[in-house]
Amino acid sequence: AGMSAEDAALLARRRRVLGDIYPLFYSKPVHVVRGEGARLYDNEGREYLDAYNNVLAVGHANPRIADAVDAQLRKMNTHTRYLQDGVVDYAERFVATHPEALDRVIFTNSGSEANDLALAIARWRTGAQGVIVTHNAYHGTTQVLAGVSPENGVAMPLHPYVRTVDAPDTYRYGDQAGAVFAASVREAIADLQRHGWGVSALLLDTIMSTDGIFAGEPGMLREGFRAVQEAGGLVIADEVQPGVGRLGESMWGFQRHTDDVDMATCGKPLAGGLPIGTLALSSELSDGYASSHRYFNTFGGNPASIAAAGAVLDEVEDRGLIASAHAVGEALAQGIRDASAPHGWVKDVRGAGLFIGVEMGADGDVPGSSLAAAVVNGLRERRVLISAVADDGRVLKVRPPLVFTHDDVALFLHHYSEVLSEIETKGVQR
Numbered sequence: 001a002g003m004s005a006e007d008a009a010l011l012a013r014r015r016r017v018l019g020d021i022y023p024l025f026y027s028k029p030v031h032v033v034r035g036e037g038a039r040l041y042d043n044e045g046r047e048y049l050d051a052y053n054n055v056l057a058v059g060h061a062n063p064r065i066a067d068a069v070d071a072q073l074r075k076m077n078t079h080t081r082y083l084q085d086g087v088v089d090y091a092e093r094f095v096a097t098h099p100e101a102l103d104r105v106i107f108t109n110s111g112s113e114a115n116d117l118a119l120a121i122a123r124w125r126t127g128a129q130g131v132i133v134t135h136n137a138y139h140g141t142t143q144v145l146a147g148v149s150p151e152n153g154v155a156m157p158l159h160p161y162v163r164t165v166d167a168p169d170t171y172r173y174g175d176q177a178g179a180v181f182a183a184s185v186r187e188a189i190a191d192l193q194r195h196g197w198g199v200s201a202l203l204l205d206t207i208m209s210t211d212g213i214f215a216g217e218p219g220m221l222r223e224g225f226r227a228v229q230e231a232g233g234l235v236i237a238d239e240v241q242p243g244v245g246r247l248g249e250s251m252w253g254f255q256r257h258t259d260d261v262d263m264a265t266c267g268k269p270l271a272g273g274l275p276i277g278t279l280a281l282s283s284e285l286s287d288g289y290a291s292s293h294r295y296f297n298t299f300g301g302n303p304a305s306i307a308a309a310g311a312v313l314d315e316v317e318d319r320g321l322i323a324s325a326h327a328v329g330e331a332l333a334q335g336i337r338d339a340s341a342p343h344g345w346v347k348d349v350r351g352a353g354l355f356i357g358v359e360m361g362a363d364g365d366v367p368g369s370s371l372a373a374a375v376v377n378g379l380r381e382r383r384v385l386i387s388a389v390a391d392d393g394r395v396l397k398v399r400p401p402l403v404f405t406h407d408d409v410a411l412f413l414h415h416y417s418e419v420l421s422e423i424e425t426k427g428v429q430r
């Protein structure tokens with residue numbers, strides 16, 4: 001609808017060679033050619049405000065990343081079986097961002113590979129198989145992870161050793177959310193034990209992005225985590241979504257709730273779009289596993305990705321991006337709350353730092369999911385980029401690069417208010 005001839009032709013070619021396995025965002029796709037900071041530009045030079053991409057945490061086309069990668073590629077780009085400074089320097093800085101107990105890192109190429117390895121290590125350590133995830137979790141692409149990722153839907157069934165639990169839905173359960181989560185975890189533990197699987201791990205995205213974005217009160221996850229550990233299982237914090245300071249308080253999402261996790265994985269935001277994944281764990285766990293297992297990952301920890309990751313840490317530190325995520329995120333959330341107030345179908349605005357969820361309720365016979373889709377596509381028409389999550393897509397996901405500024409907030413809110421007013425007056429197509 002309304003697509004240029006050039007875009008329609010590219011879309012047709014794309015479909016022919018790539019198929020539909022990676023669906024595009026938006027009913028009218030965005031044809032991007034370059035970016036800068038929190039802006040993207042399309043093939044006709046139009047500017048978009050990016051309020052969605054966490055991969056480019058320190059901004060699109062970040063010159064510091066480009067220079068670091070360029071310099072590295074002009075020297076060498078091998079793998080981790082040679083002695084090199086770069087990977088050791090970065091690993092030291094990286095583990096220092098974690099609680100003391102997580103003093104080791106294993107590099108992979110993706111969040112999926114990091115989660116896959118974490119589950120293997122948990123299974124080895126516990127001798128148990130059972131895995132607990134939330135009802136609409138997503139943890140990655142491998143066959144093991146597809147089977148612990150209910151978000152994929154019924155075509156990719158869960159493994160028999162998986163149990164799903166209620167996310168701590170702060171909108172529905174209020175200050176009881178943590179207790180509801182813990183009770184659900186306890187039930188899952190009992191069920192896994194009854195069926196002979198035992199408890200190997202709780203694997204949890206610590207902001208529960210695909211379940212609907214639940215930052216919750218600090219400490220909210222602690223009781224559920226403890227239940228897993230008391231049952232002999234390990235807690236694996238999946239930091240792919242909240243990691244690298246996005247929540248505006250500390251480097252990692254789990255730190256809002258507790259330091260007591262057994263492993264933490266990350267990927268996406270670490271290296272400005274270059275492939276990287278990380279598994280942080282204790283030396284005790286790492287040494288134990290390594291005494292009977294090998295893990296060599298050709299590209300994991302490659303010098304070019306590591307150079308990019310170092311530049312990301314430099315940017316986060318030098319530009320104070322964690323504090324900025326806090327301040328700018330508060331202004332953004334408050335602005336969204338104010339702009340939403342006149343519209344009764346916007347039910348809840350929540351989150352932490354630059355990770356905000358906006359829950360849409362039904363308006364008459366129009367479901368919240370249709371309203372959320374109308375807001376996402378309405379903002380896209382105005383060249384502001386966000387997306388939607390939760391099992392039916394009723395929650396707006398606002399997750400801009402960490403370099404988002406107060407001016408960006410003002411621009412976002414201008415368009416957000418207008419889109420909501422348009423929907424209020426015109427309604428949505430069902």
Ligand code: PMP
Pocket residue numbers: 109110111112113115138139140141205238240241267268
């Ligand atoms: N865990 C979470 C919470 C994710 O959001 C994703 C990616 N969307 C992954 C794991 C998988 O990461 P990757 O795509 O790098 O394999």
